Amino acid sequence: MKSFISLCICLLTVLFMQAQIINPKETAKRKAEDRTNTRSDQGIDKGLDKVEEGIKGIFKKKDKKKKKTQETEAGEEANEENEDPSAENAKSSSPQSAPGFQSYSKFDFIPGEKILASDDFSKDAVGDFPLQWNTSSGGEVVQISGFAGNWFKFPQNGVCFPEYINELPENFTMEFDMTINQETMSNNQSGLKVFFNQLIQNRTSFDHMFDPKAKVAFDVHPSGVEGGGDLYVWVTDQSEQQLLETHQEIKGNWRSDQPNHISIWRQGTRIRFYLNEKKIFDLPRAFQTGIKYGFLFATNLWGDGLYISNIKIAASTPNNRGELIEKGRFSTTGILFDVNADRIKPSSFPVLKEIADVLRSNPSIQVRIVGHTDSDGDAAANQSLSERRAAAVKSSLSKEFGIDAARMQTAGKGEAEPVAPNDNTQGKAQNRRVEFIRL
Structure with missing residues (x-):
């Protein structure tokens, strides 16, 4: 009799386990909905975290297939004077029309005139890490279907930077184009971090989570939801004291079907940050006087699929x-x-x-x-x-x-x-x- 009862228990256990793994995608979806609607049960949240980690492995092959539709490893290298016409046609067929002059009537960003660095990754082989960059983790040059030229894809975690420039002047502008893979990018953890940090020589050792030095840092974090996401900024001084931390939603300013242009403008202690034609931050006392600043990019992604291209850094002078x-x-x-x-x-x-x-x-x-x-x-x-x-x-x-x-x-x-x-x-x-x- 005991044997019979034990056998029944085993059978029921197997059936229950099968029921749990018949459709892991639906299970994840149901748990995600539960997580959105309620946070009262911490046990569900912990279970969901494990499911999310597991689902990433279960659907790894599917994610690869999705990304392959966005990243293309073939095509002619393009630059500003000579671009692959097929990529240009793909952009022009976008359902979201490009903004006109009127949209920029309140845009006051003035790029610097003396170019210190410029990079569109056109000299780098697709699939390789950029020759003149360095990293603590990885990354690679890719091409994106519908977007012209080469793009740098960031690793999920680590720091990346061009080796040909580090120290920045007191008056400079920085610009770059940015996009994400909406299907694989997560709204958890962080997005692209842009650090203007107290100058260091060994940037690969920079701890982008807990570095104590003076810094002005931005986290551009569009989510997988079209047009959504947040933009964070924080400022610390040499004594590790946090002087400022704030954020703005970027809903309505992020474009999913064309490159987004990031513009950053430092004038002495002041810094301004623009997303496309909109000024997001204008901080008059961000940089500390008497400190030399360098820069680097960092990521700590929950998901995957963050890209930049067309980087330009220039020195600017007042009233030139x-x-x-x-x-x-x-x-x-x-x-x-x-x-x-x-x-x-x-x-x-x-x-x-x-x-x-x-x-x-x-x-x-x-x-x-x-x-x-x-x-x-x-x-x-x-x-x-x-x-x-x-x-x-x-x-x-x-x-x-x-x-x-x-x-x-x-x-x-x-x-x-x-x-x-x-x-x-x-x-x-x-x-x-x-x-x-x-x-």
């Missing part, structure tokens, strides 16, 4: 547009164009506005607008492109800002007058510029 009046000429890399085209990107609005303000305040001045390119592609095509871009700037200043077209002439120099070597991305970025010459 005044050079047009004082010195008779002014050159800017802050007027940006679509790839191989003369369409001005809306993010160029603040630079154009400043130039328009100078011309409006000095109505007797006439200028020649000169376009320049890097040396990529055909010389004749670059010459034509530079002329069309100069004409586009004139048209924008006239139509958008009311500057009399008769006061402006245009010309193009193509690749003929470089100001930096064309054998690296930093030099090429410096050569792609628009010059204003007082007549």
